[in-house]
Structure formats: C-alpha cells, structure tokens
Amino acid sequence: MTRTAVIGAGPCGLAQLHAFEQARLAGADIGEIVCFEKQSDWGGLWNYTWRTGLDERGDPVHGSMYRYLWSNGPKECLEFSDYTFDEHFGRPIPSFPPREVLYDYIVGRAKKSDVRQYIQFESPVRAVSFDGAAQTFEVTVQTWEPSGDSVLRTESFDHVIVATGHFSTPNVPEYPGFDRFPGRILHSHDFRDAAEFTGKDLLILGSSYSAEDIALQALKYGAASITVAYRTAAMGFDWPDGITEVPALRHLEGHTAHFTDGTSRDVDAVVLCTGYLHHFPFIDAELRLSTPNNLYPDGLYKGVAWTANPRLMYLGMQDQYYTFTMFDAQAFVARDLVLGRLPSPSPQEMAADVAAWRDRYARVDSIMEQIDFQTEYVRDLMTLTDYPSFDLDLVRQHFVEWEHDKDESITGYRDKSFASPCTGSVGPTPSTTWWDEPDDSLARFLQR
Amino acid sequence: MTRTAVIGAGPCGLAQLHAFEQARLAGADIGEIVCFEKQSDWGGLWNYTWRTGLDERGDPVHGSMYRYLWSNGPKECLEFSDYTFDEHFGRPIPSFPPREVLYDYIVGRAKKSDVRQYIQFESPVRAVSFDGAAQTFEVTVQTWEPSGDSVLRTESFDHVIVATGHFSTPNVPEYPGFDRFPGRILHSHDFRDAAEFTGKDLLILGSSYSAEDIALQALKYGAASITVAYRTAAMGFDWPDGITEVPALRHLEGHTAHFTDGTSRDVDAVVLCTGYLHHFPFIDAELRLSTPNNLYPDGLYKGVAWTANPRLMYLGMQDQYYTFTMFDAQAFVARDLVLGRLPSPSPQEMAADVAAWRDRYARVDSIMEQIDFQTEYVRDLMTLTDYPSFDLDLVRQHFVEWEHDKDESITGYRDKSFASPCTGSVGPTPSTTWWDEPDDSLARFLQR
Numbered sequence: 060m061t062r063t064a065v066i067g068a069g070p071c072g073l074a075q076l077h078a079f080e081q082a083r084l085a086g087a088d089i090g091e092i093v094c095f096e097k098q099s100d101w102g103g104l105w106n107y108t109w110r111t112g113l114d115e116r117g118d119p120v121h122g123s124m125y126r127y128l129w130s131n132g133p134k135e136c137l138e139f140s141d142y143t144f145d146e147h148f149g150r151p152i153p154s155f156p157p158r159e160v161l162y163d164y165i166v167g168r169a170k171k172s173d174v175r176q177y178i179q180f181e182s183p184v185r186a187v188s189f190d191g192a193a194q195t196f197e198v199t200v201q202t203w204e205p206s207g208d209s210v211l212r213t214e215s216f217d218h219v220i221v222a223t224g225h226f227s228t229p230n231v232p233e234y235p236g237f238d239r240f241p242g243r244i245l246h247s248h249d250f251r252d253a254a255e256f257t258g259k260d261l262l263i264l265g266s267s268y269s270a271e272d273i274a275l276q277a278l279k280y281g282a283a284s285i286t287v288a289y290r291t292a293a294m295g296f297d298w299p300d301g302i303t304e305v306p307a308l309r310h311l312e313g314h315t316a317h318f319t320d321g322t323s324r325d326v327d328a329v330v331l332c333t334g335y336l337h338h339f340p341f342i343d344a345e346l347r348l349s350t351p352n353n354l355y356p357d358g359l360y361k362g363v364a365w366t367a368n369p370r371l372m373y374l375g376m377q378d379q380y381y382t383f384t385m386f387d388a389q390a391f392v393a394r395d396l397v398l399g400r401l402p403s404p405s406p407q408e409m410a411a412d413v414a415a416w417r418d419r420y421a422r423v424d425s426i427m428e429q430i431d432f433q434t435e436y437v438r439d440l441m442t443l444t445d446y447p448s449f450d451l452d453l454v455r456q457h458f459v460e461w462e463h464d465k466d467e468s469i470t471g472y473r474d475k476s477f478a479s480p481c482t483g484s485v486g487p488t489p490s491t492t493w494w495d496e497p498d499d500s501l502a503r504f505l506q507r
Numbered sequence: 508m509t510r511t512a513v514i515g516a517g518p519c520g521l522a523q524l525h526a527f528e529q530a531r532l533a534g535a536d537i538g539e540i541v542c543f544e545k546q547s548d549w550g551g552l553w554n555y556t557w558r559t560g561l562d563e564r565g566d567p568v569h570g571s572m573y574r575y576l577w578s579n580g581p582k583e584c585l586e587f588s589d590y591t592f593d594e595h596f597g598r599p600i601p602s603f604p605p606r607e608v609l610y611d612y613i614v615g616r617a618k619k620s621d622v623r624q625y626i627q628f629e630s631p632v633r634a635v636s637f638d639g640a641a642q643t644f645e646v647t648v649q650t651w652e653p654s655g656d657s658v659l660r661t662e663s664f665d666h667v668i669v670a671t672g673h674f675s676t677p678n679v680p681e682y683p684g685f686d687r688f689p690g691r692i693l694h695s696h697d698f699r700d701a702a703e704f705t706g707k708d709l710l711i712l713g714s715s716y717s718a719e720d721i722a723l724q725a726l727k728y729g730a731a732s733i734t735v736a737y738r739t740a741a742m743g744f745d746w747p748d749g750i751t752e753v754p755a756l757r758h759l760e761g762h763t764a765h766f767t768d769g770t771s772r773d774v775d776a777v778v779l780c781t782g783y784l785h786h787f788p789f790i791d792a793e794l795r796l797s798t799p800n801n802l803y804p805d806g807l808y809k810g811v812a813w814t815a816n817p818r819l820m821y822l823g824m825q826d827q828y829y830t831f832t833m834f835d836a837q838a839f840v841a842r843d844l845v846l847g848r849l850p851s852p853s854p855q856e857m858a859a860d861v862a863a864w865r866d867r868y869a870r871v872d873s874i875m876e877q878i879d880f881q882t883e884y885v886r887d888l889m890t891l892t893d894y895p896s897f898d899l900d901l902v903r904q905h906f907v908e909w910e911h912d913k914d915e916s917i918t919g920y921r922d923k924s925f926a927s928p929c930t931g932s933v934g935p936t937p938s939t940t941w942w943d944e945p946d947d948s949l950a951r952f953l954q955r
C-alpha cells in the first residue's frame with residue numbers, strides 16, 4: 060500500500076488531508092495517509108499560543124500569531140470553494156474577520172471532512188531522508204511516553220508532503236547598539252499582545268505586512284508613537300497621527316535611534332518586522348527547499364513537487380496573496396500526483412515548466428502584476444484537478460480593489476464588504492469600525 | 508592519534524581546553540582536541556547577547572544572560588586556583604563583580620593559555636552517536652560556507668566531552684489565563700533588560716536564584732512593584748519595599764493574578780523564573796543525560812563520566828554552589844581519564860561510587876548541608892588530579908557566611924568583601940553600594 064506522510068496540520072496540511080479525504084469518499088484508494096503535527100492541536104499558526112521562543116519541550120515555538128489579529132485581506136479572497144463562509148456560519152458575515160473566526164472556519168471544514176483521524180499530534184518530525192535503494196523516504200518522528208520519556212521512530216513513506224509553513228523562523232538582523240539598548244527588542248514572530256506597548260514609543264523595522272499591521276495595532280491599543288524605518292521604500296500609506304515612516308535605521312545609541320537621513324528619535328522598544336526564513340533543518344540537504352520568500356521558488360514543479368525527487372512535495376512555500384484557496388489548489392495537485400491521476404512529468408518537462416513560470420515572474424514589477432501572476436498560477440493549478448471552481452477573476456478584482464482601499468484608508472479598509480466568489484453573497488457592513496472595535500472575539504464579531 | 512571532541516566553549520569547555528593545554532605544555536601527548544562552539548565567540552552564557560528565542564540561523568539562542576547581572580556569590584568562591592583575580596586585574600578588586608568583569612576574567616585565562624586554537628566557532632553539533640563496531644563517537648557538525656550554504660560533516664572521536672551547560676532551555680509551565688493575559692509573559696531565559704519594566708507591576712513565578720535576582724534587579728531599575736509567587740516555600744528575605752512574596756499562582760484573569768491564598772493582584776507582565784531543562788536533543792538517546800537539576804545527577808561517575816560509556820563525559824551538569832572551580836576540577840578529571848592517567852574504572856566501581864554519592868546526597872536536607880556536600884564532592888575530585896589546590900574550607904566558610912549575609916540584607920550582601928582562597932588577599936569595599944550603582948561596566952567597576 061502506498062504510504063504518504065503529511066508534515067504539519069495547519070492550513071496547508073489540513074487542505075492536503077481534506078483533498079485526500081474527498082478522493083477517498085469518492086471511492087479512490089488513497090493508500091495510507093499519516094499527518095505528523097508538532098503541536099497538540101491543529102490549525103498551525105492560527106492555533107494561537109502565548110508562548111514565545113521555545114515551547115514546553117525546548118523546541119522552537121511554531122506560532123507567529125498575535126492577539127487581536129484581524130485578516131488583512133478580504134475573507135472572500137481565501138474562501139474554500141467547497142466550504143463557504145455562508146455554509147460555516149449559516150449567514151453572511153463581514154469581510155475582515157479576526158483570528159478566532161478564521162480559525163473556526165478552517166477547523167470547521169476539517170471537522171466536517173473528519174480528517175482528524177489522520178493526524179498524530181505532539182509528533183514533531185526530526186528527519187526526512189531518501190533511501191535510494193528502497194526508493195522510500197525515511198521519516199523520523201519524536202513522540203513522548205506518558206512518563207515523559209521521548210521516543211524516536213523511523214517509518215518509510217512513498218511520498219512526503221511538507222506543509223510546515225514558512226512564517227515560523229524569524230529573520231533577525233542586528234544593528235549597532237542593539238546590545239546596549241535599554242528596552243525590549245523582539246522579532247514580530249515573538250509579538251503577542253499590543254497591550255504591552257501601551258504608552259510606549261515604538262520603533263518598527265520593516266515595510267511589509269507585519270510592519271504595517273503591528274504599527275496599526277500598537278497604535279490602536281495605545282502606544283504613544285510608532286516610528287517605522289524602511290530600507291528600500293516607505294509603505295506610504297496615509298497613516299493616522301502617531302505613525303511615521305523614516306528611512307533605514309543606522310544605529311541605536313542608548314534609547315536613541317539614528318536613521319540614515321540624519322534624524323533621530325528616542326524609543327522604548329524595537330520590533331523587527333524583518334520577515335521569515337524558509338527553514339527546514341529536519342529535511343536532508345538534497346531534499347531541502349532553500350529559497351528567499353517570493354511568488355515562484357525555484358525547484359518546485361507547479362510550485363509543489365520537488366523537481367529533483369517529485370515524490371517529495373511542498374505546500375504553500377510561495378509568498379502569498381492567495382492563501383487557503385492556493386493551498387487547496389496545490390493540495391489537489393499534490394494528491395493527484397500521489398494518486399497517479401496526474402502523469403509523472405519527466406525531469407525535462409518539470410524544468411521547462413518551472414523555467415517558464417520563473418521567466419514570467421522575473422518580468423513582474425508591480426503589485427498589480429504580482430496579483431495577476433499569482434492569479435494565473437492558481438488558475439493553472441485549477442485546470443489540473445477537480446478542485447471545485449470559483450470566480451477567480453472576481454478574487455483578482457477584489458485584491459486590486461483592496462489595494463486601492465488600503466491606499467485610501469489604512470485604518471478604514473477593513474470596514475468594506477466584498478462579494479463571495481463562491482456564493483455571490485456580500486458580507487454585511489459591521490456596526491462598529493475595525494479601528495474602534497477592540498474586542499476580537501468570535502462572539503463579539505458575530506454580533507457586530 | 509586519540510581524538511577528543513569538546514562541545515561548547517563556555518566556562519566548562521574553556522576549563523577543559525585549559526586542562527588539556529596545561530598537560531600539553533608539561534610534555535604530555537594529548538592527542539587531537541577539537542572544540543565545537545555554536546556561537547561566534549567564546550564565553551558561553553557570559554558572552555551576552557541581546558537576542559532571544561531563535562538566533563540569526565533559526566537555532567535556539569544559547570544565552571540566558573541579562574544586562575546588569577552581577578555575581579550573586581563572592582568571586583572568591585569561583586576563583587581559578589591557577590589564575591587568580593589578583594593576577595588578572597593586577598590588584599585586588601571587590602568581591603561581587605558584574606558580568607563584564609567575570610567575562611573578562613574567564614576569557615583572560617583562556618587567552619593566557621592560548622586555547623582559542625582548539626575552537627571551531629559557528630559550528631553547532633547536530634548529532635552525537637556511538638559506533639559500537641568502530642568504538643568511536645560519530646559527531647555531526649554544521650558549518651556555513653561564505654555563500655551562506657550550510658554543510659554537515661561527521662567526524663569520529665575517541666572521546667566526547669559535553670560542555671554545553673544546562674541553563675539554556677527554559678522550563679516553561681502554563682497557567683490558566685496565560686492565553687488571555689494582556690501583557691508580556693516571558694521566561695527568565697528571555698529576560699534581557701530590566702529597563703523594559705520601569706514603572707510596571709511585575710509578577711515573578713519562582714523561588715530560586717533567577718526569581719531572587721530578577722526581582723531585585725527589576726526594582727533597582729524602576730519597576731513599580733514586584734510580586735513573587737512561590738509554590739513550595741517563600742525565599743523569605745527581608746525584601747525592600749516594592750517586593751512581596753505570595754503563595755502560588757492559581758490563574759490569571761485579564762490583568763489580575765489570583766493566588767492560592769485567595770489574594771489577587773493586578774500585574775503588567777509575568778516573568779517565569781521556573782528553571783531550565785537538561786536538554787541535549789543532539790545526543791543519541793542511549794548517550795543522553797536525562798536528569799532533574801540536582802547536586803548529583805545519576806549516571807555520571809565522579810559527576811563526569813557517563814557510566815554506560817565512560818569515554819563520553821559531561822561537565823557542569825550539577826546544580827551549582829561551586830562553579831568555575833568545580834568545572835576546573837571536573838575538567839582535570841575528564842582530561843586524566845582521557846589521557847589514561849586515571850585508571851578506567853570498571854562498571855561495578857562506577858556504579859558503587861555513584862550509588863555512594865547519591866546515598867549521601869539523599870540525606871542532605873538543608874542549604875548548609877548542600878554546601879558541605881558539594882564541597883566534599885569538589886574535594887574528592889581534587890584528590891584525583893594535579894589541579895592546583897586552594898583553600899576549599901575557606902570557600903565553604905565563605906558560602907556559609909554569604910548565606911547569612913543574604914538573610915541579613917538581600918540588597919546589601921554584595922557590598923561585603925571576602926578573602927581569596929588562593930592568595931589570601933581581601934577585595935576592597937566598593938565606594939558605592941551595589942544597590943545604588945546602576946552602571947555595571949568593567950570600566951566603572953574598576954573605578955569604584
């Protein structure tokens with residue numbers, strides 16, 4: 060019997076299990092599927108933890124999720140086409156839900172398709188290698204006895220699907236003066252509760268989603284001021300009073316941050332929103348994806364199959380406009396490669412396909428073109444499998460509108476409503492604005 | 508040629524290299540010694556880093572050191588008998604130095620004995636196993652090319668000495684309400700700068716050295732209040748205004764901490780001073796020390812040699828009154844076992860010796876008896892090798908006096924002076940008290 064390991068039970072891993080389960084329910088022989096999850100519950104990043112640094116077993120904490128996080132894109136852009144928000148909540152809900160609502164939604168589909176049966180929790184994978192003679196992957200997993208004693212075991216698999224995400228291992232640069240700064244310096248990976256910074260003057264380094272969202276959130280929960288230093292270009296939003304963008308940090312001198320434009324500012328804490336590393340130390344070097352964060356990492360056929368050994372697959376390793384739906388589309392492709400429903404491509408075919416996509420990606424030079432590029436990538440995936448279709452052009456249009464909305468009002472864009480690409484229903488306008496609503500609970504959200 | 512691997516270049520690893528180098532300078536054939544160090548410089552914990560959580564390569568940060576840390580015991584109790592403080596600084600200095608001074612001292616001896624030649628920096632050990640057929644240890648080390656590409660290589664060794672310390676992997680318990688607490692929750696491993704807590708109401712969980720020192724330090728640098736919750740017994744010092752001990756935490760409810768005596772208190776941040784795990788995930792299970800923190804871990808002959816395979820040794824794995832001198836005494840024993848100067852004990856001899864020490868330890872039931880126990884342990888080690896003798900009874904007496912001093916004044920005990928067990932010289936009384944001296948630099952310390 061074919062054995063397939065799925066590593067991780069977050070959005071990607073759950074998408075993969077769901078994809079297999081759909082095939083099984085339709086009568087396919089899917090072989091044996093085993094999902095190994097390091098945490099004690101499913102949901103990946105969306106399974107919020109207060110822990111930072113190392114977990115209760117001395118392992119790096121997976122989560123980078125923080126309290127009061129709200130979706131920064133319309134939920135309609137990540138809606139499962141086979142499990143809509145309307146189906147899950149029984150009625151239309153606003154377009155920008157907080158974490159707990161999205162967690163409930165992801166887990167809702169996983170419960171409906173009953174994929175928990177495939178998951179072994181508290182089972183971190185410690186090693187993945189390929190046995191050329193046996194033509195199998197050797198997967199070493201750690202578990203713990205009730206006594207606390209740890210046990211390592213190694214199992215053979217015909218396929219391995221890596222679904223561990225790439226927003227867990229922080230990229231942490233150093234600047235002169237960090238070692239003498241009298242306050243907290245943290246990476247956004249360790250950011251948990253904006254309330255910690257109430258009344259504080261905050262320095263944020265970065266110019267991508269984390270910088271944008273943590274700046275806004277810190278201000279919303281009472282920070283005195285936020286200075287955001289960028290290396291390449293300012294985000295340039297029409298920031299509310301209290302948030303300022305400045306050029307790159309040169310160094311810290313005590314409390315004082317000095318920037319490359321010669322200005323300076325006293326700050327109480329520094330948040331490094333400097334991104335994440337694709338980090339898979341448990342995977343043998345010759346199987347290990349090594350890439351910067353971009354829309355088409357090299358070495359992955361259809362963005363999924365490891366070209367050097369395509370029975371190894373990676374999900375969700377792209378930089379992301381599309382998220383859950385892209386993971387679904389990838390998971391269906393991965394499943395159909397495993398099941399032989401898609402032909403095994405030759406190395407030449409894979410190389411040519413990857414080269415064509417990377418050529419196309421090299422010509423992308425604006426945000427709008429990035430959106431188009433990833434839309435076409437998802438469209439390509441969707442032609443390959445029976446993943447239920449949805450109005451991809453509407454999603455593309457939502458992304459474009461959303462970018463404009465952000466330019467118009469960075470504090471107000473989360474109050475808009477979008478139409479579902481699956482059902483066409485339009486979320487209601489919430490009764491309180493995102494900016495004025497401190498309560499991010501599911502209960503409160505459903506009342507708004 | 509005999510090959511010996513030393514893992515770690517902190518106080519224990521440097522003591523080991525120093526011990527070997529002393530033998531080599533005296534004409535011994537010490538074989539090949541290779542020290543693998545994860546960090547980019549030596550000194551272990553004493554090599555302060557501002558980083559927390561994961562380092563620049565996604566590895567757990569080794570350091571638990573924080574700014575403004577001063578020795579919490581008299582320096583005379585940790586003085587190298589072959590490299591005195593008087594020799595290093597050229598004159599007597601006060602008895603309680605801050606981190607930078609101790610770092611300078613440790614590194615001073617390492618420079619004098621020129622042991623840097625043995626150390627490979629930025630070389631974390633990823634695996635240690637034993638090849639029964641070849642009777643060698645296989646040590647897998649990771650390094651990085653200038654391009655950033657990582658390389659794993661495996662080398663064979665006749666002996667392995669683990670000197671990685673056991674104050675790096677935090678023991679992090681969870682209490683109800685942690686996931687909803689609106690502020691920072693950190694383990695003392697991630698505590699870096701007390702200035703972060705100026706004006707804050709702090710909750711500290713624990714009743715050992717970290718709790719004691721972080722409570723005092725937080726108050727010294729301006730925290731509004733510190734509540735220390737103990738599980739078993741209060742530390743019971745005559746705390747300055749602003750520090751209160753209470754029974755164990757039951758749960759948090761928002762900002763409010765509820766204790767088992769029914770009292771409650773609003774707090775802004777929580778520091779878990781809940782200790783560390785002996786954590787050696789890179790060592791094969793059958794070679795791996797697994798122990799709670801105590802004065803005589805099971806399975807180590809003379810507290811050093813892994814009884815199941817005594818060519819593997821561990822340094823400094825005990826709970827510690829004695830530190831640098833105990834590491835030295837252990838390192839000399841480890842060296843002489845490697846060099847065959849000490850006879851290889853039979854499994855029966857080792858078992859009997861360990862059992863005798865553990866029996867004796869089981870009867871220890873006070874702090875004074877703990878001090879006596881570890882004094883006798885160090886004395887036993889010192890009878891075995893040519894480690895230069897020092898006045899061990901004086902050190903024991905210092906520890907006893909120091910415990911009394913702390914009971915007398917927890918803020919004042921660091922202003923006392925003690926006589927060197929090596930030179931007899933007595934450190935001068937500093938011109939400012941520890942409590943009133945915010946500057947912990949070496950330069951300032953030498954002026955006081």
